[in-house]
Amino acid sequence: MENHLLVEAANAFGTPIYVYDLPFIAQRVETVQSFFEDFDFRLAYAMKANFNKDLLSLLNKLGTMVDVVSFGEYLQALSVGFSPERIIVNGNCKKESELERYVKDGVYSINLDSYEELLRLEKIASRQVRVSIRVNPDVDPKTHPHIATGLKENKFGVDFDTAHEMIKRINSNKNLELIGLHCHIGSQITEVEPYLEAVVSIKYFAKSVGLNFEVLNLGGGWGIDYGNGKAMSLQEYREKIFPILKELNSKIVLELGRWIVAPAAYLVSKVEYVKRTPFKTFVMLDTGMNHLIRPALYGAKHKILPLYETKGREKIKADVVGPICESADTFRKSYTMPRPREGELVVICDVGAYGYAMASDYNLMPKPKEIIWDGSKLFTSS
Ligand SMILES: Cc1ncc(COP(=O)(O)O)c(C=O)c1O
Helix, strand or coil: CCHHHHHHHHHHHCCCEEEEEHHHHHHHHHHHHHHCCCCCEEEEEECCCCCCHHHHHHHHHHCCEEEECCHHHHHHHHHCCCCHHHEEECCCCCCHHHHHHHHHHCCCEEEECCHHHHHHHHHHCCCCEEEEEEECCCCCCCCCHHHECCCCCCCCCECHHHHHHHHHHHHCCCCEEEEEEECCCECCECCCHHHHHHHHHHHHHHHHHCCCCCEEECCCCECCCCCCCCCCCHHHHHHHHHHHHHHHCCEEEECCCHHHHHHHEEEEEEEEEEEECCCCEEEEECCCCCCCCHHHHHCCCCCEEECCCCCCCCEEEEEEECCCCCCCCEEEEEEEEECCCCCCEEEEECCCCCCHHHCCCHHHCCCCEEEEECCCCEEECC
16 A cells, blocks of 8 residues: 555544455455366455455455354354355364254354364254365474464364264265365465465375265465565466366365455554663564464564655664563564654554454553555445
8 A cells, every 4th residue: 555545544534454455366366266267266365364344345345255163253254245145164172052052053064173163063953054174284384383274283174084084974874965075284375385285185085985075275374574575376276286177176275364365454653762771772663462463473574664754864773662561572673764853653564464353452552543555446345
């Protein structure tokens, strides 16, 4: 988004604010859909990345599906107009009452995370229900350990032997319809190789059980470039993954979250103080880890750009911090930037995924407002 719009938003709505660029999101959806044009493909947006209602309404209008990991997300998806047949239910800890509701509503697929969940569902499935099995292919996604989900020591999914046992049970139950396999190996994955390993093992598994699955859901995880030049290469994905997907001949579902929304949002903040100590300079913002926890939680590094006149300004190295009473409340350490003055604005980039969704009012500092840019006007999100 152009800087003047971010400044305009800050002037109109105050700071700190998240600003969402909806046209950018529409473009991302279009890109991924045309990328898979040779396949029977469905995008199921992973709403855990960002559950903002205006953003979800846009995706609903664009006709995507949605992946939910909790009952709260399920209700949010319904509330913006997604019908149950366009909702995929994930999560490793689905409650009995929630499963009952998913069965009653007829969701697109309940993705079973364990043998134990299957036993629970068997008791509940009083009518036809579509299920998939989340397999854990034991693949290292080469990402931050907190967001690796497809290693055998992770809590998600089942190994292939257990999946085989589950298939037999599902096939012997007239109310359970096995539609496919699901696999989500992690998030912020910038190399194609882990996906290749995962799809190859899925291919051998499908062969070994002699099944042609209607749906292959490869989860999400595509990484974006946060400023270090590393991102998922679509060209390499096409070269390495497409041939195997063609062999498998299933409907392909992707549950992308971050790749769709991360670069579409900006956290605009005011510099409250520029504090100098004998050791360091601290640029103190009116937003902190309570609004964007990724740096504290994952060591994530977001670009921080000035929204002030930089001509003739001395370059400084500063720790950019927030107002929260924790030393982890640091966005960047020794960050080079033109020296700001009190009251000037900065923007933290690429915050559309796992930003507001993970925000809290810790220290009783309220969450920021969410502002929408729809391509022609700025307004407060509903
Ligand atoms: C089951 C599942 N699908 C999709 C996603 C979305 O991942 P990403 O935002 O990295 O695309 C996640 C995130 O952890 C997930 O757990």
